[in-house]
Amino acid sequence: MKNDAPKPTAVKNRRLKMSPGGIITLPVAARKSLNMTKGEGSHVTVAVEKSQIIISPAQRTGGFRVSPKGQLALQGEARGLLQTGIGRHYWIELNDAGLEVRLFPFV
Numbered sequence: 001m002k003n004d005a006p007k008p009t010a011v012k013n014r015r016l017k018m019s020p021g022g023i024i025t026l027p028v029a030a031r032k033s034l035n036m037t038k039g040e041g042s043h044v045t046v047a048v049e050k051s052q053i054i055i056s057p058a059q060r061t062g063g064f065r066v067s068p069k070g071q072l073a074l075q076g077e078a079r080g081l082l083q084t085g086i087g088r089h090y091w092i093e094l095n096d097a098g099l100e101v102r103l104f105p106f107v
Helices: 028-033 078-081
Strands: 009-011 023-025 042-049 052-055 064-066 072-074 089-093 101-105
Touching: 023 028, 028 089, 042 078, 052 072, 072 089, 078 089, 078 101
Parallel strands: none
Antiparallel strands: 009 089, 023 072, 042 052, 042 064, 052 101, 089 101
Protein backbone atom coordinates (compact mmCIF):
# COMPACT_ATOMS: atom_id res chain seq x y z
CA MET A 1 0.00 0.00 0.00
CA LYS A 2 1.42 3.36 -1.04
CA ASN A 3 1.45 6.36 1.31
CA ASP A 4 0.13 9.31 -0.74
CA ALA A 5 0.19 11.84 2.11
CA PRO A 6 2.35 14.79 1.01
CA LYS A 7 5.29 15.65 3.22
CA PRO A 8 5.60 19.13 4.70
CA THR A 9 7.74 21.52 2.66
CA ALA A 10 10.48 23.46 4.44
CA VAL A 11 11.37 26.96 3.23
CA LYS A 12 14.66 28.06 4.76
CA ASN A 13 14.94 31.56 3.37
CA ARG A 14 16.96 34.22 5.20
CA ARG A 15 14.68 36.91 3.77
CA LEU A 16 11.88 35.97 6.18
CA LYS A 17 12.17 38.35 9.11
CA MET A 18 9.89 39.73 11.81
CA SER A 19 9.76 43.53 12.05
CA PRO A 20 10.68 45.23 15.35
CA GLY A 21 6.95 45.80 15.87
CA GLY A 22 6.15 42.08 15.65
CA ILE A 23 4.77 42.04 12.09
CA ILE A 24 5.53 39.06 9.85
CA THR A 25 4.63 38.61 6.19
CA LEU A 26 3.50 35.17 5.10
CA PRO A 27 4.78 34.27 1.61
CA VAL A 28 2.33 33.25 -1.11
CA ALA A 29 3.06 29.55 -0.57
CA ALA A 30 2.18 29.87 3.13
CA ARG A 31 -1.07 31.65 2.31
CA LYS A 32 -1.95 28.82 -0.08
CA SER A 33 -1.23 26.29 2.67
CA LEU A 34 -3.68 28.16 4.90
CA ASN A 35 -6.30 28.04 2.13
CA MET A 36 -6.46 31.84 1.79
CA THR A 37 -8.14 33.36 -1.25
CA LYS A 38 -6.07 35.74 -3.38
CA GLY A 39 -6.75 39.38 -2.56
CA GLU A 40 -8.71 38.63 0.64
CA GLY A 41 -7.70 38.70 4.28
CA SER A 42 -8.28 35.84 6.65
CA HIS A 43 -8.30 34.86 10.31
CA VAL A 44 -5.82 32.39 11.82
CA THR A 45 -5.04 30.87 15.18
CA VAL A 46 -1.51 31.14 16.53
CA ALA A 47 -0.15 28.56 18.97
CA VAL A 48 3.32 28.12 20.45
CA GLU A 49 4.59 24.58 20.89
CA LYS A 50 8.17 23.97 22.13
CA SER A 51 10.34 26.10 19.82
CA GLN A 52 7.86 26.58 16.99
CA ILE A 53 4.84 28.70 16.15
CA ILE A 54 1.87 26.92 14.58
CA ILE A 55 -0.48 28.98 12.40
CA SER A 56 -3.73 27.42 11.21
CA PRO A 57 -7.03 28.75 9.78
CA ALA A 58 -9.68 29.99 12.23
CA GLN A 59 -13.35 30.79 12.04
CA ARG A 60 -14.27 34.07 10.37
CA THR A 61 -14.78 35.88 13.68
CA GLY A 62 -12.02 34.39 15.84
CA GLY A 63 -8.25 34.41 15.93
CA PHE A 64 -5.80 36.93 14.50
CA ARG A 65 -6.33 38.81 11.25
CA VAL A 66 -4.06 38.30 8.25
CA SER A 67 -4.15 41.11 5.69
CA PRO A 68 -4.69 40.40 1.97
CA LYS A 69 -0.91 40.87 1.49
CA GLY A 70 -0.15 38.27 4.19
CA GLN A 71 0.83 40.55 7.08
CA LEU A 72 0.18 39.21 10.57
CA ALA A 73 0.92 40.86 13.92
CA LEU A 74 2.38 38.40 16.41
CA GLN A 75 1.88 39.02 20.10
CA GLY A 76 2.98 37.60 23.42
CA GLU A 77 4.84 34.30 23.52
CA ALA A 78 4.92 33.90 19.71
CA ARG A 79 6.57 37.30 19.27
CA GLY A 80 9.06 36.58 22.05
CA LEU A 81 10.03 33.26 20.46
CA LEU A 82 10.95 34.87 17.12
CA GLN A 83 12.90 37.61 18.91
CA THR A 84 15.19 34.93 20.38
CA GLY A 85 16.35 33.94 16.89
CA ILE A 86 19.31 35.43 15.08
CA GLY A 87 18.22 38.90 13.91
CA ARG A 88 14.49 37.99 14.20
CA HIS A 89 14.87 35.73 11.11
CA TYR A 90 12.71 32.62 10.84
CA TRP A 91 12.06 29.73 8.45
CA ILE A 92 8.77 28.01 7.70
CA GLU A 93 7.40 24.55 7.16
CA LEU A 94 4.27 24.26 5.01
CA ASN A 95 1.75 21.45 5.43
CA ASP A 96 -0.92 21.73 2.72
CA ALA A 97 -2.78 18.59 3.82
CA GLY A 98 -2.97 19.70 7.47
CA LEU A 99 -3.73 23.34 6.61
CA GLU A 100 -0.97 24.67 8.82
CA VAL A 101 2.23 26.66 8.70
CA ARG A 102 4.99 26.27 11.27
CA LEU A 103 7.51 29.04 11.98
CA PHE A 104 10.93 28.26 13.45
CA PRO A 105 13.47 30.89 14.56
CA PHE A 106 16.99 30.64 13.13
CA VAL A 107 19.31 29.81 16.04
